[in-house]
Amino acid sequence: MIELLEQVRQGQIRAIARLITRVENSPAAAEQAIQALYPHTGQAHIVGITGSPGAGKSTVVNALVQTLRQQEARVGIIAVDPSSPFTGGALLGDRVRMRDLSGDPGVFIRSMASRGSLGGLARATASVIKILDAAGFDYVLVETVGAGQAEVDIANAAQTTIVVEAPGMGDEIQSIKAGILEIADVLVVNKADRPGADRAVRALKMMLHLGPVGGTRQHGRLSSAPSSENGNMQPGWDIPVLETVATEGKGMSELAEMLGRHMAYLRESGEWLKREKERSWREVEMLLQLRFMSQFQASVPTETRDLLLTAVAQREVDPYTAVNQLLSKTESE
Amino acid sequence: MIELLEQVRQGQIRAIARLITRVENSPAAAEQAIQALYPHTGQAHIVGITGSPGAGKSTVVNALVQTLRQQEARVGIIAVDPSSPFTGGALLGDRVRMRDLSGDPGVFIRSMASRGSLGGLARATASVIKILDAAGFDYVLVETVGAGQAEVDIANAAQTTIVVEAPGMGDEIQSIKAGILEIADVLVVNKADRPGADRAVRALKMMLHLGPVGGTRQHGRLSSAPSSENGNMQPGWDIPVLETVATEGKGMSELAEMLGRHMAYLRESGEWLKREKERSWREVEMLLQLRFMSQFQASVPTETRDLLLTAVAQREVDPYTAVNQLLSKTESE
Numbered sequence: 001m002i003e004l005l006e007q008v009r010q011g012q013i014r015a016i017a018r019l020i021t022r023v024e025n026s027p028a029a030a031e032q033a034i035q036a037l038y039p040h041t042g043q044a045h046i047v048g049i050t051g052s053p054g055a056g057k058s059t060v061v062n063a064l065v066q067t068l069r070q071q072e073a074r075v076g077i078i079a080v081d082p083s084s085p086f087t088g089g090a091l092l093g094d095r096v097r098m099r100d101l102s103g104d105p106g107v108f109i110r111s112m113a114s115r116g117s118l119g120g121l122a123r124a125t126a127s128v129i130k131i132l133d134a135a136g137f138d139y140v141l142v143e144t145v146g147a148g149q150a151e152v153d154i155a156n157a158a159q160t161t162i163v164v165e166a167p168g169m170g171d172e173i174q175s176i177k178a179g180i181l182e183i184a185d186v187l188v189v190n191k192a193d194r195p196g197a198d199r200a201v202r203a204l205k206m207m208l209h210l211g212p213v214g215g216t217r218q219h220g221r222l223s224s225a226p227s228s229e230n231g232n233m234q235p236g237w238d239i240p241v242l243e244t245v246a247t248e249g250k251g252m253s254e255l256a257e258m259l260g261r262h263m264a265y266l267r268e269s270g271e272w273l274k275r276e277k278e279r280s281w282r283e284v285e286m287l288l289q290l291r292f293m294s295q296f297q298a299s300v301p302t303e304t305r306d307l308l309l310t311a312v313a314q315r316e317v318d319p320y321t322a323v324n325q326l327l328s329k330t331e332s333e
Numbered sequence: 334m335i336e337l338l339e340q341v342r343q344g345q346i347r348a349i350a351r352l353i354t355r356v357e358n359s360p361a362a363a364e365q366a367i368q369a370l371y372p373h374t375g376q377a378h379i380v381g382i383t384g385s386p387g388a389g390k391s392t393v394v395n396a397l398v399q400t401l402r403q404q405e406a407r408v409g410i411i412a413v414d415p416s417s418p419f420t421g422g423a424l425l426g427d428r429v430r431m432r433d434l435s436g437d438p439g440v441f442i443r444s445m446a447s448r449g450s451l452g453g454l455a456r457a458t459a460s461v462i463k464i465l466d467a468a469g470f471d472y473v474l475v476e477t478v479g480a481g482q483a484e485v486d487i488a489n490a491a492q493t494t495i496v497v498e499a500p501g502m503g504d505e506i507q508s509i510k511a512g513i514l515e516i517a518d519v520l521v522v523n524k525a526d527r528p529g530a531d532r533a534v535r536a537l538k539m540m541l542h543l544g545p546v547g548g549t550r551q552h553g554r555l556s557s558a559p560s561s562e563n564g565n566m567q568p569g570w571d572i573p574v575l576e577t578v579a580t581e582g583k584g585m586s587e588l589a590e591m592l593g594r595h596m597a598y599l600r601e602s603g604e605w606l607k608r609e610k611e612r613s614w615r616e617v618e619m620l621l622q623l624r625f626m627s628q629f630q631a632s633v634p635t636e637t638r639d640l641l642l643t644a645v646a647q648r649e650v651d652p653y654t655a656v657n658q659l660l661s662k663t664e665s666e
Contacts, residue, residue: 031653034651034652034653035651035653035654038648038651038652039648039651041648042647042648273643273646273647276645276646276647277639277642277643277645277646279646280642280645280646280652280655281638281642283645283652284641284642284645284652284655284656284659285626287652287653287656288625288626288629288656288659288660289622289625289626291656291660292621292622292625292626292629293618293621293622293625296621296625305614306610308617309610309613309614309617310606310610312609312610312613312616312617313606313609313610313612313613314375314606314609315371315372315374315375318367318368318371318372319367319371319613319616319617319620320364320367320368320620321368322613322617323617323620323621323624326617326621327621327624
């Protein structure tokens with residue numbers, strides 16, 4: 001393991017891939033690897049990219065990576081989007097865009113299966129981000145879709161979150177409004193050569209102008225997290241709305257520049273430390289919950305649990321009373 | 334509270350609305366209400382309805398409710414979809430469909446804000462389902478969108494999950510494949526009068542025929558849940574693909590009938606008890622986690638936590654070591 005970690009630190013692509021697989025398969029390996037690599041993290045710019053299916057998000061990722069590569073930056077890509085060409089999409093033959101990047105030694109692509117628990121997915125993604133960060137990538141792009149809990153968790157792991165939309169998405173505007181605007185640091189209207197682009201830009205700017213839509217940046221499940229009270233409103237940062245035509249590379253240098261400006265803003269304003277503390281809290285909390293639950297499960301016999309759950313299922317015992325009974329059993333031991 | 338609970342049991346609409354608001358705002362009220370009402374639950378048929386935005390899901394819900402009302406069934410609707418006319422959609426003027434239902438005393442509509450933690454949303458939805466169940470509704474329809482963790486959590490709370498698609502969704506098929514098929518008990522191709530409907534039906538049937546797409550029905554975050562091993566494959570239940578034109582009410586009586594058939598199947602096969610036990614486990618687990626975390630937070634001074642998180646944010650301490658330090662502090666007290 002120690003040799004593998006050393007190779008990862010040197011940025012060796014095959015070592016990185018091997019370590020990620022190990023970490024995904026073994027919580028003990030994850031603990032060992034993250035403990036060793038953690039002091040070397042905090043250097044990469046972690047960028048979340050999300051948006052509606054059909055907005056051309058993957059094309060934006062692809063074009064942005066090419067722009068960053070021209071600037072000699074090394075880029076890691078984590079694709080957790082089932083419709084991404086890097087993951088599920090590739091199954092349906094859309095491997096072309098991936099091929100543009102995959103021969104490049106300065107690019108590392110990892111797709112995360114959305115199988116199994118999505119909580120587990122967020123956890124695994126957090127580990128892969130740290131591995132790529134410690135391996136010396138300048139940017140780690142995390143591509144997700146939608147506005148579900150997984151996306152919010154992953155956006156929370158990013159320092160800059162880009163939300164990609166396209167003209168003519170119609171009803172989609174509603175879902176943006178409801179959830180996605182709250183996590184955006186940079187908005188992109190892709191396919192800006194299509195009719196309706198101006199209207200889409202205006203609509204987004206109007207929403208931004210109206211301020212946070214009654215909500216706050218979402219922070220996992222416990223409200224006790226040390227959180228910013230005023231949503232994703234960042235004093236000193238006006239969320240920009242950029243127009244791009246990713247298939248032609250248009251607007252990409254502006255987008256890359258905006259990433260740099262946002263990072264500079266985060267560092268200068270103290271927002272960086274605030275976000276890192278929030279991220280740290282969510283991560284520690286998640287590890288605590290896992291620890292508690294595994295200790296608890298080890299202390300209650302399976303048969304006891306099964307009998308009680310059958311009683312709950314049959315409405316003989318309510319869930320709150322079941323919890324009290326389980327806790328009194330472990331405490332009396 | 335006791336009088337309010339009695340009025341809820343009698344199905345009084347205003348009492349139900351008042352209790353839901355109280356339960357949403359106070360965990361203590363939730364505990365008291367659920368403990369009292371729980372023995373009276375288990376009667377309603379809990380139906381989850383999800384699908385891609387644009388598939389006409391809300392129109393299907395509306396038409397299905399009208400069909401169920403013609404059969405004299407009382408129907409509760411919980412809308413947790415930001416693009417639903419019952420929630421966010423209504424803001425953009427799409428109140429028409431809601432108006433069709435809202436004058437009817439046999440229908441109760443509650444929209445759940447997707448603000449704040451989505452984990453909290455799943456918890457609140459579980460409570461509202463129980464309240465409507467105990468209030469004597471024959472059906473509780475839970476409308477969600479997408480395939481995120483929230484939708485999976487909510488689908489897990491349902492006895493029957495309907496997934497609505499429409500022809501010509503193109504890439505959407507991929508996201509169905511990745512996540513939604515795993516939670517479907519009944520598939521609906523809505524807008525079946527449009528070109529491509531036959532192809533969509535064939536594609537879905539083919540996917541069903543191929544069996545579970547390498548995955549299993551998703552079960553929250555701990556793999557230790559007593560779970561079915563073979564995905565959403567239910568021996569003795571062939572997942573049907575129904576064609577509907579919800580705007581004209583076409584296919585709705587077939588859909589209503591299918592709900593009855595699925596419930597009969599669940600009861601006869603023993604699947605009902607199995608699912609209820611799984612649901613019970615997830616609920617008990619969630620309550621346990623909340624209990625653990627609040628006990629833990631009470632035992633660690635805020636300053637201690639804040640210092641440690643700052644150290645984690647600044648890469649002086651890794652998250653695993655932070656957890657060990659926090660736990661050793663609480664255990665030594």
